[in-house]
Amino acid sequence: MAAMSPSKRRLQRELMSLVREPPPGVFVDGDEVGQNLTQWIVHMEGAKGTLYEGEQFQLQFKFSSKYPFDSPEVTFIGGNIPVHPHVYSNGHICLSILTDDWSPALSVQSVCLSIVSMLSSCKEKKRPPDNSFYVKTCNKNPKKTKWSYHDDSV
Amino acid sequence: MSTAEEQPGPSKPSGSATDEKERDDRTFECNICLDTAKDAVVSMCGHLFCWPCLHKWLETRPTRQVCPVCKAAISKDKVIPLYGRGATKQEDPRNNVPPRPAGQRTEPETSTGFPGFGFGDGGFHMSFGIGAFPFGFFTSTFNFGETRPSPAPRGTPQFEEEQFLSKVFLWVALLFICWLVLA
Ligand SMILES: [Zn+2]
Ligand SMILES: [Zn+2]
Numbered sequence: 001m002a003a004m005s006p007s008k009r010r011l012q013r014e015l016m017s018l019v020r021e022p023p024p025g026v027f028v029d030g031d032e033v034g035q036n037l038t039q040w041i042v043h044m045e046g047a048k049g050t051l052y053e054g055e056q057f058q059l060q061f062k063f064s065s066k067y068p069f070d071s072p073e074v075t076f077i078g079g080n081i082p083v084h085p086h087v088y089s090n091g092h093i094c095l096s097i098l099t100d101d102w103s104p105a106l107s108v109q110s111v112c113l114s115i116v117s118m119l120s121s122c123k124e125k126k127r128p129p130d131n132s133f134y135v136k137t138c139n140k141n142p143k144k145t146k147w148s149y150h151d152d153s154v
Numbered sequence: 155m156s157t158a159e160e161q162p163g164p165s166k167p168s169g170s171a172t173d174e175k176e177r178d179d180r181t182f183e184c185n186i187c188l189d190t191a192k193d194a195v196v197s198m199c200g201h202l203f204c205w206p207c208l209h210k211w212l213e214t215r216p217t218r219q220v221c222p223v224c225k226a227a228i229s230k231d232k233v234i235p236l237y238g239r240g241a242t243k244q245e246d247p248r249n250n251v252p253p254r255p256a257g258q259r260t261e262p263e264t265s266t267g268f269p270g271f272g273f274g275d276g277g278f279h280m281s282f283g284i285g286a287f288p289f290g291f292f293t294s295t296f297n298f299g300e301t302r303p304s305p306a307p308r309g310t311p312q313f314e315e316e317q318f319l320s321k322v323f324l325w326v327a328l329l330f331i332c333w334l335v336l337a
């Protein structure tokens with residue numbers, strides 16, 4: 001325990017506070033994550049009164065040893081990938097805080113909240129216009145994509 | 155199927171003293187590692203960090219240095235160290251990080267001292283400054299023959315060097331005077 005790296009220690013703290021006070025619609029299995037702090041599954045629920053009400057999603061977080069200086073790799077996984085203009089059908093998310101606008105003061109919790117609000121503000125369920133091309137050509141790691149964040153209004 | 159209400163996990167201790175203490179602790183947590191800030195510094199925008207944490211972030215994006223919390227511009231010279239009372243030193247904070255920037259003390263304003271030697275802000279200042287400058291040199295130049303508080307011993311390289319410097323200053327002073335006379 002004493003020899004825990006700074007990134008692991010911070011992840012441990014985040015996990016504790018997320019298990020203790022999860023934001024609405026977000027759930028983390030502390031025991032499951034605690035096994036291997038570098039990869040988390042976060043369960044998410046579509047907020048009431050939005051297009052995603054009643055849907056369940058799973059987000060995968062992967063952390064490098066440089067976390068929190070390096071952003072986590074965040075993708076939707078599992079059988080239900082939300083249909084949203086910023087979410088590709090392979091689970092990749094076009095969200096600036098996950099790359100260019102990342103800051104070490106952000107956290108799993110704040111990323112989850114951003115994604116919840118991104119889903120909640122959606123007016124029409126549809127895939128990004130370049131979905132089929134992107135999914136065929138992209139790297140497995142969404143952080144390798146050169147995203148252009150032009151459309152923040154959706 | 156009748157399970158008791160009691161569930162492990164999310165139920166928080168309701169003691170308000172615990173909550174309050176926790177909040178107190180959090181106030182002084184570094185915004186990066188989420189631990190109590192070590193070698194604490196505060197940015198101009200008021201955000202608290204460990205110096206090693208903030209330094210690492212500044213190194214991560216050297217071309218775009220912003221406060222991790224509020225995105226205000228931030229730089230090494232513009233953070234203020236915080237010195238608590240009885241800060242104990244358990245470990246060397248400078249392993250591979252440059253020392254934390256020092257606090258800056260500004261002396262209280264006093265009206266004595268050398269009047270502004272500022273070029274470019276008005277003719278009066280300029281002529282006054284140039285007039286006073288050579289005399290400053292004179293006094294320091296012409297007393298090298300006399301006893302000085304601690305002159306370097308004769309024959310040492312330092313002595314030679316001082317002699318040389320004195321001569322240089324003398325020439326500079328003379329040139330200044332010529333220039334003043336001719337101008
Ligand atoms: Zn820190
Ligand atoms: Zn700030």
